[in-house]
Amino acid sequence: MINSEIKAYLHDFAADDLKKVVVLTGAGISAESGIPTFRGPEGYWRSGSVNYKPQEIGTLKMFKQSPKEVWKWFLFRKTVCDNAQPNPGHVAVAQMEKMLGSARFTLATQNVDGLHLRAGNTLRNTLLIHGDLTHVRCSRPCRKEPMSFPKGFAPKTRETDISDEEWELLKCPHCGALTRPHVLWFDEYYNEDYYKYNTALTRTANADLLIIIGTSGATNLPMSMYNTALDEDVQIMLINLDENLFTRSLELQGGGFILMGKSGEILPEIVSIMRESI
Structure with a gap:
Protein backbone atom coordinates (compact mmCIF):
# COMPACT_ATOMS: atom_id res chain seq x y z
CA MET A 1 0.00 0.00 0.00
CA ILE A 2 2.85 2.40 0.81
CA ASN A 3 5.36 2.74 -2.02
CA SER A 4 9.14 2.82 -1.78
CA GLU A 5 9.35 6.62 -2.11
CA ILE A 6 7.08 7.17 0.88
CA LYS A 7 8.85 4.46 2.88
CA ALA A 8 12.22 6.13 2.26
CA TYR A 9 10.81 9.49 3.34
CA LEU A 10 9.31 8.03 6.54
CA HIS A 11 12.59 6.28 7.40
CA ASP A 12 14.54 9.52 6.97
CA PHE A 13 11.96 11.51 8.93
CA ALA A 14 11.87 9.11 11.87
CA ALA A 15 15.67 8.85 12.04
CA ASP A 16 16.15 12.62 12.39
CA ASP A 17 15.55 13.62 16.02
CA LEU A 18 14.96 17.26 15.02
CA LYS A 19 12.10 16.63 12.59
CA LYS A 20 8.57 17.34 13.80
CA VAL A 21 5.15 16.15 12.69
CA VAL A 22 1.66 17.60 13.07
CA VAL A 23 -1.16 15.07 12.66
CA LEU A 24 -4.54 16.58 11.74
CA THR A 25 -7.58 14.30 12.03
CA GLY A 26 -11.21 14.67 11.07
CA ALA A 27 -14.40 12.63 11.11
CA GLY A 28 -13.06 10.01 8.72
CA ILE A 29 -10.80 8.39 11.30
CA SER A 30 -13.69 7.98 13.77
CA ALA A 31 -16.12 6.77 11.10
CA GLU A 32 -14.17 3.50 11.28
CA SER A 33 -15.28 3.30 14.94
CA GLY A 34 -18.92 3.57 13.89
CA ILE A 35 -19.40 7.28 14.57
CA ALA A 84 -17.61 3.86 20.43
CA GLN A 85 -14.14 2.38 20.83
CA PRO A 86 -10.80 3.57 19.40
CA ASN A 87 -9.88 1.76 16.19
CA PRO A 88 -6.42 0.79 14.85
CA GLY A 89 -6.03 4.28 13.35
CA HIS A 90 -6.46 5.94 16.74
CA VAL A 91 -4.09 3.44 18.33
CA ALA A 92 -1.46 4.09 15.66
CA VAL A 93 -1.60 7.86 16.22
CA ALA A 94 -1.11 7.27 19.96
CA GLN A 95 1.82 4.97 19.22
CA MET A 96 3.34 7.64 16.97
CA GLU A 97 3.23 10.18 19.81
CA LYS A 98 4.83 7.74 22.25
CA MET A 99 7.50 6.80 19.70
CA LEU A 100 8.46 10.34 18.65
CA GLY A 101 7.95 12.14 21.97
CA SER A 102 6.54 15.53 22.92
CA ALA A 103 9.24 17.56 21.18
CA ARG A 104 8.44 16.05 17.79
CA PHE A 105 4.69 15.35 17.84
CA THR A 106 1.47 17.39 17.84
CA LEU A 107 -2.05 16.08 17.25
CA ALA A 108 -4.77 18.52 16.14
CA THR A 109 -8.20 16.91 15.94
CA GLN A 110 -11.55 18.18 14.75
CA ASN A 111 -13.22 15.28 16.53
CA VAL A 112 -14.93 15.88 19.87
CA ASP A 113 -15.43 12.17 20.59
CA GLY A 114 -12.38 11.70 22.83
CA LEU A 115 -11.23 8.55 21.04
CA HIS A 116 -7.68 9.83 20.53
CA LEU A 117 -7.23 10.41 24.26
CA ARG A 118 -8.82 7.07 25.08
CA ALA A 119 -6.39 5.40 22.65
CA GLY A 120 -3.44 6.88 24.51
CA ASN A 121 -2.65 10.31 23.10
CA THR A 122 -1.86 12.87 25.80
CA LEU A 123 -3.78 16.08 26.37
CA ARG A 124 -0.43 17.88 26.55
CA ASN A 125 0.25 17.16 22.86
CA THR A 126 -3.35 17.22 21.61
CA LEU A 127 -5.10 20.33 20.29
CA LEU A 128 -8.88 19.91 20.50
CA ILE A 129 -9.61 22.41 17.74
CA HIS A 130 -13.39 21.83 17.82
CA GLY A 131 -13.73 21.37 21.59
CA ASP A 132 -14.70 18.15 23.38
CA LEU A 133 -17.58 16.20 24.88
CA LEU A 184 -17.32 24.85 18.03
CA TRP A 185 -20.68 25.28 16.36
CA PHE A 186 -21.09 25.75 12.63
CA ASP A 187 -21.87 29.47 12.90
CA GLU A 188 -18.99 30.26 15.29
CA TYR A 189 -15.38 31.26 14.73
CA TYR A 190 -12.16 29.65 15.89
CA ASN A 191 -10.19 31.33 18.67
CA GLU A 192 -7.07 30.57 20.67
CA ASP A 193 -8.65 30.38 24.14
CA TYR A 194 -11.02 27.51 23.39
CA TYR A 195 -9.83 25.98 20.12
CA LYS A 196 -6.05 26.67 19.95
CA TYR A 197 -6.26 28.44 16.59
CA ASN A 198 -2.91 30.23 16.79
CA THR A 199 -1.14 27.27 18.36
CA ALA A 200 -2.28 24.96 15.56
CA LEU A 201 -0.98 27.31 12.88
CA THR A 202 2.32 27.93 14.68
CA ARG A 203 2.94 24.22 15.22
CA THR A 204 2.20 23.59 11.54
CA ALA A 205 4.55 26.34 10.38
CA ASN A 206 7.33 24.86 12.52
CA ALA A 207 6.74 21.25 11.45
CA ASP A 208 8.53 19.19 8.83
CA LEU A 209 5.56 16.94 8.06
CA LEU A 210 1.79 17.50 8.15
CA ILE A 211 -0.32 14.33 8.01
CA ILE A 212 -3.99 15.04 7.25
CA ILE A 213 -6.37 12.16 7.95
CA GLY A 214 -10.08 11.82 7.26
CA THR A 215 -10.98 15.47 6.79
CA SER A 216 -12.28 17.16 3.67
CA GLY A 217 -10.98 20.69 4.13
CA ALA A 218 -14.48 22.13 4.49
CA THR A 219 -13.69 24.15 7.64
CA ASN A 220 -11.43 27.13 8.12
CA LEU A 221 -8.64 26.04 10.45
CA PRO A 222 -7.76 22.74 8.74
CA MET A 223 -7.57 24.54 5.40
CA SER A 224 -5.44 27.27 6.99
CA MET A 225 -3.11 24.60 8.39
CA TYR A 226 -2.82 23.06 4.93
CA ASN A 227 -2.09 26.43 3.32
CA THR A 228 0.46 27.23 6.03
CA ALA A 229 2.22 23.96 5.28
CA LEU A 230 2.34 24.86 1.59
CA ASP A 231 3.70 28.33 2.34
CA GLU A 232 6.39 27.00 4.69
CA ASP A 233 7.44 24.06 2.48
CA VAL A 234 6.22 21.51 5.03
CA GLN A 235 5.86 18.04 3.53
CA ILE A 236 2.18 17.03 3.30
CA MET A 237 0.72 13.53 3.49
CA LEU A 238 -3.00 12.99 2.90
CA ILE A 239 -4.87 9.87 4.03
CA ASN A 240 -8.50 9.63 2.98
CA LEU A 241 -11.06 7.25 1.50
CA ASP A 242 -12.26 9.71 -1.14
CA GLU A 243 -10.98 12.62 -3.16
CA ASN A 244 -11.63 16.04 -1.60
CA LEU A 245 -10.42 19.65 -1.59
CA PHE A 246 -7.07 18.62 -0.12
CA THR A 247 -6.32 15.84 -2.59
CA ARG A 248 -7.32 17.93 -5.60
CA SER A 249 -5.21 20.86 -4.41
CA LEU A 250 -2.17 18.71 -3.68
CA GLU A 251 -2.43 17.06 -7.09
CA LEU A 252 -2.38 20.53 -8.68
CA GLN A 253 0.63 21.50 -6.55
CA GLY A 254 2.47 18.45 -7.83
CA GLY A 255 4.01 17.48 -4.50
CA GLY A 256 3.29 15.65 -1.29
CA PHE A 257 1.99 12.15 -0.73
CA ILE A 258 -1.61 10.97 -1.20
CA LEU A 259 -2.67 7.65 0.30
CA MET A 260 -6.22 6.60 -0.57
CA GLY A 261 -7.72 4.04 1.78
CA LYS A 262 -8.77 3.34 5.35
CA SER A 263 -6.75 5.15 7.99
CA GLY A 264 -7.11 2.11 10.25
CA GLU A 265 -5.04 0.15 7.73
CA ILE A 266 -2.61 2.84 6.54
CA LEU A 267 -1.61 4.42 9.87
CA PRO A 268 -0.38 1.20 11.53
CA GLU A 269 1.81 0.62 8.47
CA ILE A 270 3.22 4.17 8.71
CA VAL A 271 4.06 3.68 12.38
CA SER A 272 5.67 0.32 11.64
CA ILE A 273 7.88 1.91 8.97
CA MET A 274 8.87 4.78 11.26
CA ARG A 275 9.70 2.39 14.08
CA GLU A 276 12.33 0.70 11.90
CA SER A 277 14.42 3.89 12.04
CA ILE A 278 13.91 4.93 15.67
Whole structure:
Protein backbone atom coordinates (compact mmCIF):
# COMPACT_ATOMS: atom_id res chain seq x y z
CA MET A 1 0.00 0.00 0.00
CA ILE A 2 2.85 2.40 0.81
CA ASN A 3 5.36 2.74 -2.02
CA SER A 4 9.14 2.82 -1.78
CA GLU A 5 9.35 6.62 -2.11
CA ILE A 6 7.08 7.17 0.88
CA LYS A 7 8.85 4.46 2.88
CA ALA A 8 12.22 6.13 2.26
CA TYR A 9 10.81 9.49 3.34
CA LEU A 10 9.31 8.03 6.54
CA HIS A 11 12.59 6.28 7.40
CA ASP A 12 14.54 9.52 6.97
CA PHE A 13 11.96 11.51 8.93
CA ALA A 14 11.87 9.11 11.87
CA ALA A 15 15.67 8.85 12.04
CA ASP A 16 16.15 12.62 12.39
CA ASP A 17 15.55 13.62 16.02
CA LEU A 18 14.96 17.26 15.02
CA LYS A 19 12.10 16.63 12.59
CA LYS A 20 8.57 17.34 13.80
CA VAL A 21 5.15 16.15 12.69
CA VAL A 22 1.66 17.60 13.07
CA VAL A 23 -1.16 15.07 12.66
CA LEU A 24 -4.54 16.58 11.74
CA THR A 25 -7.58 14.30 12.03
CA GLY A 26 -11.21 14.67 11.07
CA ALA A 27 -14.40 12.63 11.11
CA GLY A 28 -13.06 10.01 8.72
CA ILE A 29 -10.80 8.39 11.30
CA SER A 30 -13.69 7.98 13.77
CA ALA A 31 -16.12 6.77 11.10
CA GLU A 32 -14.17 3.50 11.28
CA SER A 33 -15.28 3.30 14.94
CA GLY A 34 -18.92 3.57 13.89
CA ILE A 35 -19.40 7.28 14.57
CA PRO A 36 -21.47 8.78 11.72
CA THR A 37 -19.96 11.80 10.00
CA PHE A 38 -21.89 15.06 10.01
CA ARG A 39 -22.01 14.99 6.22
CA GLY A 40 -23.55 11.51 5.96
CA PRO A 41 -27.26 10.58 6.24
CA GLU A 42 -26.86 9.43 9.86
CA GLY A 43 -25.85 12.95 10.85
CA TYR A 44 -29.38 14.28 10.33
CA TRP A 45 -31.74 15.05 13.22
CA ARG A 46 -35.52 14.75 13.03
CA SER A 47 -37.75 16.95 15.18
CA GLY A 48 -41.45 16.50 14.56
CA SER A 49 -41.83 16.56 10.79
CA VAL A 50 -38.59 18.47 10.18
CA ASN A 51 -35.25 16.93 9.23
CA TYR A 52 -32.33 19.11 10.33
CA LYS A 53 -28.86 18.95 8.89
CA PRO A 54 -26.09 19.18 11.49
CA GLN A 55 -25.13 22.50 9.92
CA GLU A 56 -28.61 23.74 10.89
CA ILE A 57 -29.08 22.31 14.38
CA GLY A 58 -25.44 22.50 15.48
CA THR A 59 -25.45 26.28 15.62
CA LEU A 60 -25.56 29.03 18.21
CA LYS A 61 -28.58 30.43 16.37
CA MET A 62 -30.55 27.19 16.83
CA PHE A 63 -29.39 26.89 20.44
CA LYS A 64 -30.87 30.32 21.19
CA GLN A 65 -34.13 29.39 19.42
CA SER A 66 -34.57 25.78 20.61
CA PRO A 67 -32.05 24.97 23.35
CA LYS A 68 -33.76 21.76 24.45
CA GLU A 69 -33.84 20.37 20.90
CA VAL A 70 -30.15 21.15 20.44
CA TRP A 71 -29.31 19.51 23.74
CA LYS A 72 -31.37 16.41 22.78
CA TRP A 73 -29.36 16.13 19.57
CA PHE A 74 -26.07 16.69 21.37
CA LEU A 75 -26.79 14.18 24.15
CA PHE A 76 -27.67 11.57 21.54
CA ARG A 77 -24.38 12.25 19.72
CA LYS A 78 -22.56 12.05 23.05
CA THR A 79 -24.08 8.62 23.73
CA VAL A 80 -22.94 7.40 20.30
CA CYS A 81 -19.41 8.66 20.93
CA ASP A 82 -19.26 7.31 24.49
CA ASN A 83 -20.22 3.85 23.21
CA ALA A 84 -17.61 3.86 20.43
CA GLN A 85 -14.14 2.38 20.83
CA PRO A 86 -10.80 3.57 19.40
CA ASN A 87 -9.88 1.76 16.19
CA PRO A 88 -6.42 0.79 14.85
CA GLY A 89 -6.03 4.28 13.35
CA HIS A 90 -6.46 5.94 16.74
CA VAL A 91 -4.09 3.44 18.33
CA ALA A 92 -1.46 4.09 15.66
CA VAL A 93 -1.60 7.86 16.22
CA ALA A 94 -1.11 7.27 19.96
CA GLN A 95 1.82 4.97 19.22
CA MET A 96 3.34 7.64 16.97
CA GLU A 97 3.23 10.18 19.81
CA LYS A 98 4.83 7.74 22.25
CA MET A 99 7.50 6.80 19.70
CA LEU A 100 8.46 10.34 18.65
CA GLY A 101 7.95 12.14 21.97
CA SER A 102 6.54 15.53 22.92
CA ALA A 103 9.24 17.56 21.18
CA ARG A 104 8.44 16.05 17.79
CA PHE A 105 4.69 15.35 17.84
CA THR A 106 1.47 17.39 17.84
CA LEU A 107 -2.05 16.08 17.25
CA ALA A 108 -4.77 18.52 16.14
CA THR A 109 -8.20 16.91 15.94
CA GLN A 110 -11.55 18.18 14.75
CA ASN A 111 -13.22 15.28 16.53
CA VAL A 112 -14.93 15.88 19.87
CA ASP A 113 -15.43 12.17 20.59
CA GLY A 114 -12.38 11.70 22.83
CA LEU A 115 -11.23 8.55 21.04
CA HIS A 116 -7.68 9.83 20.53
CA LEU A 117 -7.23 10.41 24.26
CA ARG A 118 -8.82 7.07 25.08
CA ALA A 119 -6.39 5.40 22.65
CA GLY A 120 -3.44 6.88 24.51
CA ASN A 121 -2.65 10.31 23.10
CA THR A 122 -1.86 12.87 25.80
CA LEU A 123 -3.78 16.08 26.37
CA ARG A 124 -0.43 17.88 26.55
CA ASN A 125 0.25 17.16 22.86
CA THR A 126 -3.35 17.22 21.61
CA LEU A 127 -5.10 20.33 20.29
CA LEU A 128 -8.88 19.91 20.50
CA ILE A 129 -9.61 22.41 17.74
CA HIS A 130 -13.39 21.83 17.82
CA GLY A 131 -13.73 21.37 21.59
CA ASP A 132 -14.70 18.15 23.38
CA LEU A 133 -17.58 16.20 24.88
CA THR A 134 -16.28 16.22 28.44
CA HIS A 135 -16.95 19.90 29.17
CA VAL A 136 -19.73 22.47 29.07
CA ARG A 137 -19.69 26.27 29.29
CA CYS A 138 -22.10 28.80 30.74
CA SER A 139 -24.14 30.19 27.84
CA ARG A 140 -24.48 33.62 29.46
CA PRO A 141 -21.47 33.37 30.11
CA CYS A 142 -20.83 34.23 33.74
CA ARG A 143 -17.26 32.95 33.34
CA LYS A 144 -15.04 31.81 30.48
CA GLU A 145 -13.69 28.54 31.87
CA PRO A 146 -15.25 25.27 30.68
CA MET A 147 -16.74 23.03 33.38
CA SER A 148 -16.73 19.25 33.58
CA PHE A 149 -19.74 17.66 31.95
CA PRO A 150 -22.26 16.93 34.73
CA LYS A 151 -22.88 13.34 35.77
CA GLY A 152 -26.29 11.74 36.04
CA PHE A 153 -27.45 11.38 32.42
CA ALA A 154 -29.04 8.23 31.05
CA PRO A 155 -27.88 7.05 27.59
CA LYS A 156 -29.89 8.67 24.83
CA THR A 157 -31.49 7.43 21.62
CA ARG A 158 -32.98 9.63 18.92
CA GLU A 159 -36.36 9.30 20.65
CA THR A 160 -35.27 9.92 24.26
CA ASP A 161 -36.43 13.10 25.96
CA ILE A 162 -34.43 15.01 28.54
CA SER A 163 -35.91 14.50 32.02
CA ASP A 164 -36.62 17.44 34.33
CA GLU A 165 -33.79 16.29 36.59
CA GLU A 166 -31.37 16.16 33.66
CA TRP A 167 -32.44 19.61 32.50
CA GLU A 168 -31.53 20.99 35.92
CA LEU A 169 -28.08 19.40 35.58
CA LEU A 170 -27.58 21.42 32.40
CA LYS A 171 -27.83 24.71 34.28
CA CYS A 172 -24.71 26.61 35.29
CA PRO A 173 -23.91 25.90 38.96
CA HIS A 174 -22.63 29.45 39.37
CA CYS A 175 -25.43 31.59 37.91
CA GLY A 176 -28.29 29.26 36.95
CA ALA A 177 -28.18 30.03 33.22
CA LEU A 178 -28.29 27.14 30.77
CA THR A 179 -24.95 25.62 29.86
CA ARG A 180 -23.92 24.85 26.30
CA PRO A 181 -21.67 22.12 24.88
CA HIS A 182 -17.99 23.03 24.80
CA VAL A 183 -17.80 22.60 21.03
CA LEU A 184 -17.32 24.85 18.03
CA TRP A 185 -20.68 25.28 16.36
CA PHE A 186 -21.09 25.75 12.63
CA ASP A 187 -21.87 29.47 12.90
CA GLU A 188 -18.99 30.26 15.29
CA TYR A 189 -15.38 31.26 14.73
CA TYR A 190 -12.16 29.65 15.89
CA ASN A 191 -10.19 31.33 18.67
CA GLU A 192 -7.07 30.57 20.67
CA ASP A 193 -8.65 30.38 24.14
CA TYR A 194 -11.02 27.51 23.39
CA TYR A 195 -9.83 25.98 20.12
CA LYS A 196 -6.05 26.67 19.95
CA TYR A 197 -6.26 28.44 16.59
CA ASN A 198 -2.91 30.23 16.79
CA THR A 199 -1.14 27.27 18.36
CA ALA A 200 -2.28 24.96 15.56
CA LEU A 201 -0.98 27.31 12.88
CA THR A 202 2.32 27.93 14.68
CA ARG A 203 2.94 24.22 15.22
CA THR A 204 2.20 23.59 11.54
CA ALA A 205 4.55 26.34 10.38
CA ASN A 206 7.33 24.86 12.52
CA ALA A 207 6.74 21.25 11.45
CA ASP A 208 8.53 19.19 8.83
CA LEU A 209 5.56 16.94 8.06
CA LEU A 210 1.79 17.50 8.15
CA ILE A 211 -0.32 14.33 8.01
CA ILE A 212 -3.99 15.04 7.25
CA ILE A 213 -6.37 12.16 7.95
CA GLY A 214 -10.08 11.82 7.26
CA THR A 215 -10.98 15.47 6.79
CA SER A 216 -12.28 17.16 3.67
CA GLY A 217 -10.98 20.69 4.13
CA ALA A 218 -14.48 22.13 4.49
CA THR A 219 -13.69 24.15 7.64
CA ASN A 220 -11.43 27.13 8.12
CA LEU A 221 -8.64 26.04 10.45
CA PRO A 222 -7.76 22.74 8.74
CA MET A 223 -7.57 24.54 5.40
CA SER A 224 -5.44 27.27 6.99
CA MET A 225 -3.11 24.60 8.39
CA TYR A 226 -2.82 23.06 4.93
CA ASN A 227 -2.09 26.43 3.32
CA THR A 228 0.46 27.23 6.03
CA ALA A 229 2.22 23.96 5.28
CA LEU A 230 2.34 24.86 1.59
CA ASP A 231 3.70 28.33 2.34
CA GLU A 232 6.39 27.00 4.69
CA ASP A 233 7.44 24.06 2.48
CA VAL A 234 6.22 21.51 5.03
CA GLN A 235 5.86 18.04 3.53
CA ILE A 236 2.18 17.03 3.30
CA MET A 237 0.72 13.53 3.49
CA LEU A 238 -3.00 12.99 2.90
CA ILE A 239 -4.87 9.87 4.03
CA ASN A 240 -8.50 9.63 2.98
CA LEU A 241 -11.06 7.25 1.50
CA ASP A 242 -12.26 9.71 -1.14
CA GLU A 243 -10.98 12.62 -3.16
CA ASN A 244 -11.63 16.04 -1.60
CA LEU A 245 -10.42 19.65 -1.59
CA PHE A 246 -7.07 18.62 -0.12
CA THR A 247 -6.32 15.84 -2.59
CA ARG A 248 -7.32 17.93 -5.60
CA SER A 249 -5.21 20.86 -4.41
CA LEU A 250 -2.17 18.71 -3.68
CA GLU A 251 -2.43 17.06 -7.09
CA LEU A 252 -2.38 20.53 -8.68
CA GLN A 253 0.63 21.50 -6.55
CA GLY A 254 2.47 18.45 -7.83
CA GLY A 255 4.01 17.48 -4.50
CA GLY A 256 3.29 15.65 -1.29
CA PHE A 257 1.99 12.15 -0.73
CA ILE A 258 -1.61 10.97 -1.20
CA LEU A 259 -2.67 7.65 0.30
CA MET A 260 -6.22 6.60 -0.57
CA GLY A 261 -7.72 4.04 1.78
CA LYS A 262 -8.77 3.34 5.35
CA SER A 263 -6.75 5.15 7.99
CA GLY A 264 -7.11 2.11 10.25
CA GLU A 265 -5.04 0.15 7.73
CA ILE A 266 -2.61 2.84 6.54
CA LEU A 267 -1.61 4.42 9.87
CA PRO A 268 -0.38 1.20 11.53
CA GLU A 269 1.81 0.62 8.47
CA ILE A 270 3.22 4.17 8.71
CA VAL A 271 4.06 3.68 12.38
CA SER A 272 5.67 0.32 11.64
CA ILE A 273 7.88 1.91 8.97
CA MET A 274 8.87 4.78 11.26
CA ARG A 275 9.70 2.39 14.08
CA GLU A 276 12.33 0.70 11.90
CA SER A 277 14.42 3.89 12.04
CA ILE A 278 13.91 4.93 15.67
